[in-house]
Amino acid sequence: xxxxxxxxxxxDTEWLRLDRQICFSxxxxxxxxxxxxxxxxxxxxxxxxxYLVMLVLWEQxxxxxxxxxEQLRLDSGTLSPLVKRLEGAGLVRxxxxxxxxxxxxxxxxxxxxxxxxxxxxxxxxxxxxxxxxLAEIVDLRARLDxxxxxxxxxxxxxxxxxx
Amino acid sequence: xxxxxxxxxxxDTEWLRLDRQICFSxxxxxxxxxxxxxxxxxxxxxxxxxYLVMLVLWEQxxxxxxxxxEQLRLDSGTLSPLVKRLEGAGLVRxxxxxxxxxxxxxxxxxxxxxxxxxxxxxxxxxxxxxxxxLAEIVDLRARLDxxxxxxxxxxxxxxxxxx
DNA sequence: CACAATTAAGTTGCGCACAACTAAATGGGG
DNA sequence: CCCCATTTAGTTGTGCGCAACTTAATTGTG
Numbered sequence: 001x002x003x004x005x006x007x008x009x010x011x012d013t014e015w016l017r018l019d020r021q022i023c024f025s026x027x028x029x030x031x032x033x034x035x036x037x038x039x040x041x042x043x044x045x046x047x048x049x050x051y052l053v054m055l056v057l058w059e060q061x062x063x064x065x066x067x068x069x070e071q072l073r074l075d076s077g078t079l080s081p082l083v084k085r086l087e088g089a090g091l092v093r094x095x096x097x098x099x100x101x102x103x104x105x106x107x108x109x110x111x112x113x114x115x116x117x118x119x120x121x122x123x124x125x126x127x128x129x130x131x132x133x134l135a136e137i138v139d140l141r142a143r144l145d146x147x148x149x150x151x152x153x154x155x156x157x158x159x160x161x162x163x
Numbered sequence: 164x165x166x167x168x169x170x171x172x173x174x175d176t177e178w179l180r181l182d183r184q185i186c187f188s189x190x191x192x193x194x195x196x197x198x199x200x201x202x203x204x205x206x207x208x209x210x211x212x213x214y215l216v217m218l219v220l221w222e223q224x225x226x227x228x229x230x231x232x233e234q235l236r237l238d239s240g241t242l243s244p245l246v247k248r249l250e251g252a253g254l255v256r257x258x259x260x261x262x263x264x265x266x267x268x269x270x271x272x273x274x275x276x277x278x279x280x281x282x283x284x285x286x287x288x289x290x291x292x293x294x295x296x297l298a299e300i301v302d303l304r305a306r307l308d309x310x311x312x313x314x315x316x317x318x319x320x321x322x323x324x325x326x
Numbered sequence: 327c328a329c330a331a332t333t334a335a336g337t338t339g340c341g342c343a344c345a346a347c348t349a350a351a352t353g354g355g356g
Numbered sequence: 357c358c359c360c361a362t363t364t365a366g367t368t369g370t371g372c373g374c375a376a377c378t379t380a381a382t383t384g385t386g
Binding site: 079101 | 365
């Protein structure tokens with residue numbers, strides 16, 4: 001490499017520059033998204049990851065921590081303290097399952113369920129903040145999911161290789 | 164899911180579900196990307212944000228912390244400890260500017276400059292991990308940048324409105 | 327020139343992500 | 357039946373991101 005005599009051939013410097021651009025774009029987009037949600041969610045007293053947890057609970061009802069983690073691809077190291085903070089805010093309760101004492105069920109309180117009403121305006125405000133229309137959003141989401149699937153597979157393969 | 168009798172009509176439940184999907188997709192993609200880089204960068208002893216800083220330094224040479232922050236949209240609260248860790252690893256030195264004693268110049272050491280050689284294979288391995296071709300990557304990057312610009316503008320407008 | 331406003335870097339505190347680990351309950355194989 | 361591998365939560369430690377604050381140097385304005 002290091003030849004730019006024909007199209008598609010990039011030298012080292014160009015590859016690194018492109019990588020910087022890609023890295024930065026995704027990193028910046030993620031933080032920008034986070035920033036807009038942070039502003040909108042401030043009124044609700046939620047952080048962005050807490051909002052994600054509440055969205056899942058509003059949609060699917062009470063869930064054990066394990067299931068929450070599967071939905072959001074987060075482990076107990078992240079979820080345990082997060083759910084405790086939601087409990088501290090009075091939005092959920094945690095209950096040991098009687099059937100399986102290892103499992104902890106996260107239940108919405110009345111207050112937590114009621115918060116949904118105040119969250120209803122968030123999605124539309126986000127949508128308008130992006131300046132994208134519905135089709136573009138859906139398309140972007142599809143690409144991102146495709147990317148995530150590929151990256152997860154590659155990371156798994158890499159981990160296997162390093163073993 | 165629900166009524167899709169005419170386009171553009173979604174009820175609250177569907178909006179929340181869509182928002183969960185979008186939030187999650189971007190959040191997950193960002194973390195998946197981070198995860199792949201984490202694996203690849205482990206050999207280099209760099210984290211993903213540290214790699215971003217090194218990419219900028221390799222490309223643009225020694226820079227004051229301020230300029231680094233502008234390039235990466237990171238403030239001193241994030242950069243100061245990060246650069247200190249890079250200094251601890253022997254990759255950069257920090258030097259107070261003689262001309263302006265407020266400013267701190269971040270300079271690559273020989274070791275830091277040499278690390279670039281070992282980083283050259285990273286971009287192509289990332290590219291192959293995504294399963295996307297160059298055109299798709301470049302297109303995705305353009306969309307993400309567009310998104311970031313819109314979101315930053317919206318956040319700024321929101322902040323002005325709240326003041 | 328004096329002094330207030332601005333600027334650059336750093337510090338503190340909080341929450342998230344993740345790796346590595348512990349503790350306790352469960353379930354399966356000898 | 358007992359032991360051990362597995363499963364589920366939780367804890368600890370590190371680094372990042374960001375808000376709010378501090379410190380020190382510089383700039384600008386009367």
